[in-house]
Amino acid sequence: MPRVICTDATGHTTTLEMRAGWSVMQMAIEQQLAGIEAVCGGMLACATCHCYVDPEWIARLPPPSEDELQMLENVAAERRGGSRLSCQIYIDESLDGLPIQIPDRQV
Amino acid sequence: MDPIIIIGAGQAGVQIAESLRQEHYSGPILLLGAEAHGPYNRPPLSKKWLLERHDPAQLAIRSVEAIRRREIDLQLHCEVTAIDRAQHSVHLADGRTLRYAGLAITTGARVRLLPGPALRGVFGVRTLDDAQALAAAFEECVARAAPLVVIGGGFIGLEVAATARKRGLEVIVLEGLGRLMSRVVAPIVSDAAARVHERHGVQLKFDMKVEGLIGVDGQVSAVRTAGGIEYPAGCVVVGIGVIPEDRLALAAGLACERGILVDACARTSDPLIVAAGDCTARRLADGTLLRLESVHNAIEQGKSAAAALLGRERPFTATPWFWSDQYDVKLQMVGLSHGYDQIITRGDLDKPAFSAFYYRAERLIAVDSLSRIGDHMLARKLLDNGLSPLPAQAADPAFELASLLRPSAA
Numbered sequence: 471m472p473r474v475i476c477t478d479a480t481g482h483t484t485t486l487e488m489r490a491g492w493s494v495m496q497m498a499i500e501q502q503l504a505g506i507e508a509v510c511g512g513m514l515a516c517a518t519c520h521c522y523v524d525p526e527w528i529a530r531l532p533p534p535s536e537d538e539l540q541m542l543e544n545v546a547a548e549r550r551g552g553s554r555l556s557c558q559i560y561i562d563e564s565l566d567g568l569p570i571q572i573p574d575r576q577v
Numbered sequence: 578m579d580p581i582i583i584i585g586a587g588q589a590g591v592q593i594a595e596s597l598r599q600e601h602y603s604g605p606i607l608l609l610g611a612e613a614h615g616p617y618n619r620p621p622l623s624k625k626w627l628l629e630r631h632d633p634a635q636l637a638i639r640s641v642e643a644i645r646r647r648e649i650d651l652q653l654h655c656e657v658t659a660i661d662r663a664q665h666s667v668h669l670a671d672g673r674t675l676r677y678a679g680l681a682i683t684t685g686a687r688v689r690l691l692p693g694p695a696l697r698g699v700f701g702v703r704t705l706d707d708a709q710a711l712a713a714a715f716e717e718c719v720a721r722a723a724p725l726v727v728i729g730g731g732f733i734g735l736e737v738a739a740t741a742r743k744r745g746l747e748v749i750v751l752e753g754l755g756r757l758m759s760r761v762v763a764p765i766v767s768d769a770a771a772r773v774h775e776r777h778g779v780q781l782k783f784d785m786k787v788e789g790l791i792g793v794d795g796q797v798s799a800v801r802t803a804g805g806i807e808y809p810a811g812c813v814v815v816g817i818g819v820i821p822e823d824r825l826a827l828a829a830g831l832a833c834e835r836g837i838l839v840d841a842c843a844r845t846s847d848p849l850i851v852a853a854g855d856c857t858a859r860r861l862a863d864g865t866l867l868r869l870e871s872v873h874n875a876i877e878q879g880k881s882a883a884a885a886l887l888g889r890e891r892p893f894t895a896t897p898w899f900w901s902d903q904y905d906v907k908l909q910m911v912g913l914s915h916g917y918d919q920i921i922t923r924g925d926l927d928k929p930a931f932s933a934f935y936y937r938a939e940r941l942i943a944v945d946s947l948s949r950i951g952d953h954m955l956a957r958k959l960l961d962n963g964l965s966p967l968p969a970q971a972a973d974p975a976f977e978l979a980s981l982l983r984p985s986a987a
Binding site: 499 | 902
């Protein structure tokens with residue numbers, strides 16, 4: 471299964487072992503990764519599972535939907551080029567090792 | 578050392594346990610869940626999960642292992658039968674009596690059902706078990722080309738109706754009043770939602786007083802209304818609201834009024850006991866009783882409750898928000914529109930992709946958005962910061978609401 475490498479605002483790194491059909495947010499919540507809140511449980515209603523996908527990798531992900539783009543305009547931490555909502559990120563083996571950063575705040 | 582005991586392992590209960598750890602409480606925590614499942618998100622049960630039926634583990638608020646790693650003693654299938662406030666203890670159905678240093682009640686709410694004998698094929702949607710049973714009933718209805726009758730045109734009923742249409746069922750919604758979601762939204766929002774449902778082939782019947790269910794061999798076969806009309810039904814979803822689960826608190830003599838009464842810091846009438854989430858009610862300064870049934874409320878009250886257990890005050894002051902998904906329409910609400918005297922709309926009513934700005938005495942009090950995510954997120958910030966666009970500004974599509982949040986606007 472592909473892995474996602476998560477680095478939090480303090481520089482601490484955690485590796486998430488993904489499961490087929492699970493979003494990055496769902497794995498992060500399951501593994502109790504600090505810094506991902508996901509208040510709405512992945513319903514695209516809260517923008518509290520914001521993450522920064524590494525700029526080198528961002529173009530390899532399917533692009534965000536219009537709804538996600540609108541939510542991204544209102545994330546609590548700084549919005550950057552690699553900003554995504556982790557509840558919308560599903561990856562396969564081709565993205566094994568995807569590096570993401572966790573912002574310092576979600577609300 | 579006696580533990581802090583939390584009765585109810587839903588959104589609010591989990592929040593309290595985790596907030597206690599975040600606030601550096603290092604004593605024992607006992608989190609008691611009545612269901613067999615670990616803590617899970619309920620909102621998708623009437624929406625995405627009901628359609629896709631993915632692995633229920635993906636609904637987890639936290640995995641059971643992750644919770645236990647934080648030294649939170651999560652016990653499932655664990656029913657509390659009584660609270661003994663004099664002894665600072667709770668009694669469990671399995672015969673145990675456990676003493677507590679502090680107690681949190683997060684028992685949620687139960688589905689309001691129709692009177693009459695129980696029939697197969699009649700569902701409320703509250704738990705994962707409910708949703709699993711309903712999903713199976715959907716498949717049967719599809720196979721038999723039998724319709725779904727939804728009683729109640731509120732959020733749950735309409736979300737289930739939308740999901741059932743996507744699954745290919747014939748759907749009839751029987752609403753007791755003259756419009757949809759009337760308890761929460763203005764007529765202009767109700768009407769837009771009704772148009773969306775009708776466009777998707779749902780039959781909406783208003784001012785329908787349901788008289789009873791008709792069954793054949795213990796299986797529901799039709800819904801009868803006061804007018805004597807019988808609507809054939811392969812299955813029935815009852816979406817007429819919930820009842821706050823305050824029976825334990827009531828029996829223990831805690832102040833309750835359509836829920837366990839708490840203050841802004843989630844404290845009950847007993848100094849050792851807090852409560853949070855759907856089981857609570859709050860008496861506001863103006864005398865009104867506030868009951869919120871939402872994830873946001875469960876989380877914020879949970880944070881307040883954890884602080885209160887540690888002797889700190891953390892009042893819940895954020896503007897409440899809610900959401901509902903019906904087809905591709907995202908309905909998002911922030912603030913409480915009760916008592917509004919003016920509504921300004923922004924956007925396209927027909928599509929629908931618009932927001933309704935509710936004003937009272939020219940002050941913004943709430944915003945409902947249909948597929949206007951940007952409006953909703955901005956409205957949350959405006960209301961949380963006590964900012965109010967002028968009605969004319971809200972009505973002007975060229976006016977940038979975000980400009981009010983910039984420091985220069987102050």
